Amino acid sequence: MAKIVLFGATGYTGRLTAAALTAAGAAPVLAGRNAAALGALAGELGGADTAVADVADPDSVRALLGRGDVLITTVGPFLRYGGPALAAALDAGAHYFDSTGEGPFIRDVFERDEQARRAGVALLSAFGFDYVPGNLAAAIALREAPRATGVDIGYFIASPGTSGGTRASMAGMLFERGFALRGGQIVPERSGARIRGFDVAGRSRTGVSIPGSEHLILHRAHPGLRETGVFLGLPSPAARGLQLTSLVFDAAARVAPVRRLAEEAIGGVVKGSTGGPDAATRAHTRTWAVAEARDDAGRVRSSATLSGVDPYEFTAAILAWGARTALAGGVRATGALGPVEAFGLDELTAAASAAGIR
Structure with missing residues (x-):
């Protein structure tokens, strides 16, 4: 069975x-x-x-x-x-x-x-949470704007906690080249290459670009889609910091001995399977996924916002x-x-x- x-x-x-x-x-x-x-x-x-x-x-x-x-x-x-x-x-x-x-x-x-x-x-x-809500929000937005040529998706978390496994995954990605859908093609793009703002439940919030599954998926159902952006919500100073950090690590990743030493150092500090936020913390965490579908001129034709529980x-x-x-x-x-x-x-x-x- x-x-x-x-x-x-x-x-x-x-x-x-x-x-x-x-x-x-x-x-x-x-x-x-x-x-x-x-x-x-x-x-x-x-x-x-x-x-x-x-x-x-x-x-x-x-x-x-x-x-x-x-x-x-x-x-x-x-x-x-x-x-x-x-x-x-x-x-x-x-x-x-x-x-x-x-x-x-x-x-x-x-x-x-x-x-x-x-x-x-x-x-x-x-x-x-990575990346079902964004796929869902984008599909809803694109259903309302089927001729859209671009879509941006933002993920936002209020009062977040992170597990040891999440921190280890984030550290492991520092040296990996990201990607995005640009001009209808999947192309290399480092994490943090782009920063933009979103309206999230009536508040302006900042997002910094990351590689997500949406880049690989959405254009399959919407062949006219030429641009897809996926963004992680961070306070503006932290978003700028991630952008700068990604530049440094992108350069370091090209030098094998430097990359190896840095990975060993990070691995000694960041451990997986070390627990995470407790039930009380999770109960207070709120999340949003926002998708905006745009036309060729960059005008937003449709948007969808999902809100909910701890990731x-x-x-x-x-x-x-x-x-x-x-x-x-x-x-x-x-x-x-x-x-x-x-x-x-x-x-x-x-x-x-x-x-x-x-």
Whole structure:
């Protein structure tokens, strides 16, 4: 019988996702490196099957899966550790979901599109707060302005907390070249290359450009789309600081010895799997995703704003929904897919609302 496997179950996002799955009536197999921690988590959730697997032993990851299964992986940083889970899903013929926000890894997943089609599976990368709400907001805006040639998406968080895994992922991306949709083509573009303002719930907020899944996805359904921007909301001084930092790291990344030394230094300071914001902090966090569709003259023709809950709460809930829906045969296509492509706009809108973003 096909099953849901949650790899990285004892990490911060993994634990939240495990709780969301069991609350929805699913019976996931909890997988990770530490048998004792897995057993303790299974006990907290009222009992669940567990399996030991480690990305350092790819065969152990492959052994988790059979054809028709659904794999959720929260094991990051994905640029460093994500490959074995992706390869295992493709080899096994299992649908794949991950929680990454790392643009270069998302692009790696989309480069497996043909392989996924041949395997008859769907690959759903960045299926969390990064970047489901922006894809959804953009699809709503573009539905109202189907002839738009440009769309900008901004992500904004009030009172944010971050997990150790998120900080490790952010650090790992410092040396990676980003990308964007420019002139109808995916082109290299460093993170922080652009800064712009958004109207967010009646307030002006600043966003700095980042590589997101929207660059890779939106123009597939809207062939007239020539420009896509994805922006992370930061206070203006921090946005300028990130812009300057990205210039420095972009230059350092071109010098192999400098890059290696800097990566070792950052790795010694930033650790993954070190917990994250507690329930009380998450309860006070609010988020927005804003999309603006523009014409050739740069005039905004349509906009959509989604608002909702803490990013980690949303990520856990939407991952659980996506995996359960895929297990039930609810994915509409195969290949490397965006969230709207996989489930449809109306279905995804309803699922996002149930997960706390409306």
